[in-house]
Amino acid sequence: MPSQRPDRIRKLLADLVAFDTVSDRSNLPLIAHIESYLASLGVSAERIVDETGQKASLWVTIGPEDKPGLVLSGHTDVVPVAGQDWTHNPFELVERDGRLYGRGTTDMKGFVAVCLAMVPEMLGAGLKTPIHLAISYDEEIGCVGVRPMLREVSRKKVKPLGCFVGEPTQMQVIVGHKGKHGVRATFRGLARHSSIAPDGVNAIEYAAELITEIRRRAERLAAEGDRDELYDMPHTTLLTSIVHGGAALNIVPDHCMVEFECRGIGIRESKQVTDAIVGWAKAEIEPAMRKRHPECGIDFEEILDYPALDTPASDPFVTFAKQLAGRNDHAKVAFGTEAGLFVSMAGVPSVVVGPGGIAQAHTPDEFVEMSQLEACGDFVARLIAHCAK
Secondary structure (H helix, E strand, C coil), X not given: CCCCHHHHHHHHHHHHHCCCCECCCCCHHHHHHHHHHHHHCCCCEEEEECCCCCCEEEEEEECCCCXXXXXXXXXXXXXXXXXXXXXCCCCCCEEECCEEECCCHHHHXXXXXXXXXXXXXXXXXXXXXXXXXXXXXXXXXXXXXXXXXXXXXXXXXCCCCEEEECCCCCXXXXXXXXXXXXXXXXXXXXXXXXXXXXXXXXXXXXXXHHHHHHHHHHHHHHHHCCECCCCCCCECEEEEEEEEECCCCCECCCEEEEEEEEEECCCCHHHHHHHHHHHHHHHHCHHHHXXXXXXXXXXXXXXXXXXXXXXXXXXHHHHHHHHHHCCXXXXXXXXXXXXXXXXXXXXXXXXXXXXXXXXXXXXXXXXXXXXXXXXXXXXXXXXXXXXXX
């Protein structure tokens, strides 16, 4: 490894961590910083701005633009630090005992920093196959920001050969992840004084029927559903995660909000499962509510949706990824990534492989080991050597 590479990685990661890019904030200052860094190296970037004008992705091409290339993909947003007990400023990089601490070091500014640190080596290699950097936003709230970028990529004359999404996998090649579909159900009941409760329509009690059905179906999926033993959780999962309702002890509640999700092992299974629950609730619960009062019922809203990834282990792109990683194993993970969208929206074969471990992601005192970043640098160096042939 070139002696200056670790220092470049540290410096760039410190720069990236210093930007507070929690998803409810703009990422434009960080994007501008990356653009400035790339411009200092003579590299331009295509900025894809969202409808609000406050978020942007970058699509960067290094090497010939008229040939199909390989993509290194990462997101710039991080999860909140509010309510977490950090021992230091989460937006200041701290190095201790071979670990680099800070929000996003593992998920996944570490990977982005490595990719940016490798740009000088990409430029010096005389690439014959281009390398693209795909830098997105709002991954943490449903893989939102990569979608406008992928729409642009799908319109380009030359389609990428494949994509490496650098989520934390300890540099193991991940060939599959579950898809996810999230739904919000808002129950509209009828408020009455609790002393005459039978005259009201209790939104919470009807919501409880939905919650109970969700649990029943989750248990059935675990016992009878399809299984894939490559996953640490080898079956589709389903749960209620948020419930809000009621105003006071002595009022029949006229509202209750329930959010539930499914993580499916099939490409679109998660949405199929939640759609079936919505259909059941409209057929079984809502008529009973309306029988009590015609204005009562349930409003359903999709709040999150991304497809699963299921790249065959025999795919030549998987073999190529293993060669770059210097290992021969592969796995699947329960957490979601943008990889499934690269496949479904742009038809780009994809795997997930990146530095750090998911156990450190989203935690207080999040960290990535420097050795992992160096291993990722070696991965990209092998990719550069391949693309220079």
